[in-house]
Amino acid sequence: MTSSIRRAAAFAAIATLSLAASVLVAGVAALFAAVGAVALVIDDGPLFDLFARPSDRSEGRLRGLAAFSFATAGLAMLVMLVDLPTSVFAAAVCLLAYGNLTEQLVRIRSNATITATAGFTVGGFFAAAVAQVFVRSVQGSPVEPVIPEIVFLAASGALLAGLLRSVLFERDDPLVMFSVALLLWLFTDLTMTVTELDIVLAIAITVGFGYVSWALDTASVTGMLTGILLALLTIVLGGYPWFAVLISFFALGGLSTKFRYEQKRENGVAEANEGARGGGNVLGNAAVALVAVLAFAASDRLPVSEAVFLFAFAGSIAAAMSDTLSSEIGGVFDNPRLITTWQPVEPGTDGGVTWQGEVAGASGATIVALIAVALFGSIGPLGGAVIALAGIGGMTVDSLLGATVEGEGVGNQSVNFLATLSGALLGAGLALLVGLAA
Known part of the structure; x- marks a missing residue:
């Protein structure tokens, strides 16, 4: 057994103590605080050798164990002070520790990033x-009626943790644990009507699409995890029609990235990493849509019609699709012009547009609108026109921002976010204006 596996197993054993919170939360908080305090004074011996990470050895202190223990004690305090569900607390702690243990076991056979990430996510x-089942059982809460919710929370937490760990350092594990706990806490407060079959299908479909995107090199590992998480949340909190709208962007947008890739590379407009989009790129294009889905799930507590969030969602995806197709297809044509002055510019210039790219962008927005009209009976032809206009408007905003502010402290991902936000606001605003979201 390697030192990495022994260390991961030791952390998992410590994390298992969090299950005692189902009986006495205060005791668990005190226990982990004590473990953290002791860890700071151990600088040698068997315990140090067992728990020490490479950075701990160089510093002569078990800072990793101390940080993990104090973070766990802090989460236990949230259970006592602000009613963080005990099941969520135990799930977040055990997810991180056992996910790491599984990852280390998997690394014995393969050190590939995709394999290690899969090991962490599945184990977590x-x-x-x-952990959720154990806590609920000890506390006498029903388990069987909420199995779909338990599975959804476990899957969402594991995907988020896997995503964060793929872009952060090992020393940031306490941040990962806190992020997972807060996300799951949010989800426990949302209205969900999902069956066992629904959640199994949702996980299978989203993981399948995610793997295909990675296998086709249209997404990196972080991009794949981000896409799977977004898709899973969209299916469970919105529904399959929402997912169809979202996946249309991922599918067509990803394929358009590969369109004449070598020519776009020569023009200086090709995506990096052979066109594989990372997590930041995926979030830049889909973060607004995710917020719209979350708001839709919480619409029974908001003074706004749920239709507003549907049009905001569709408008943001239409903007993302329109902008992506405009850039990826328009980028293979010469003689772009700056959108603000209409003067010829070099290919790859931010804010440069071609008429072919504009047509492709408008077509992308129209595709999203047609899918929405076909799958949502409440949208209708007028709603489809609203969504298409919102997408074209978002694409135009992206070009204007590219010509004016991009590159001066504002990156491409921020511009994408603002463009999709514009599409969402236009979609929701126009729907209210014409009486479709009253």
Whole structure:
């Protein structure tokens, strides 16, 4: 057994103590605080050798164990002070520790990023699910009626943790644990009507699409995890029609990235990493849509019609699709012009547009609108026109921002976010204006 596996197993054993919170939260908080305090004074011996990470050895202190223990004690305090669900607390702690243990075991056979990430995510998922079941059983709460919710929370938490760990350092594990706990806490307060079959299908479909995107090199590992998480939340909190709208962007947008890639590379407009989009790029294009889905799930507590969030969602995706197709297809044509002055510019210039790209962008927005009209009976032809206009408007905003502010402290991902936000606001605003979201 390697030192990495022994260390991961030791952390998992410590994390298992969090399950005692189902009986006495204050005791668990005190226990982990004590473990953290002791860890700071141990600088040698068997315990140090067992728990020390490479950075701990160089510093002569078990800072990793101390940070993990104090973070766990802090989460336990949230259970006592602000009613963080005990099941969520235990799930977040066990997910991180057992996910890491599984990852280290998987690395014995393969050190590939995709394999290690899959090992962490799968191990974390099962640990989070078991922790929730254990806590609920000890506390006498029903388990069987909420199995779909338990599975959804475990899957969401594992995907978020896997995503964060793929872009952060090992020393940031306490931040990962806190982020997972807060996200799951949010989800427990949302209205969900999902069956066992629904959640199994949702996970299978989203993981399948995510793997295909990675296998086709249209997404990196972080991009794949981000896309799977967004898709899962969209299916569970919105529904399959929402997912169809979202996946249309991922599919067509990803394929358009590969369109004449070598020519776009020569023109200086090709996506990096052979066109594989990372997590930041995926979030830049879909973060607004995710917020719209979350708001839709919480619409029974908001003074706004749920239709507003539907049009905001569709408008943001239409903007993302329109902008992506405009850039990826328009980028293979010469003689672009700056949108603000209409003067010829070099290919790859921010804010440069071609008429072919504009047509492609408008077509992308129209595709999203047609899918929405076909799948949502409440939208209708007028609603489809609203969504298409919102998408074209978002694409135009992206070009204007590219010509004016991009590159001066404002990156491409920020511009994408603002463009999709514009599409969402236009979609919701126009729908209210014409009486479709009253």
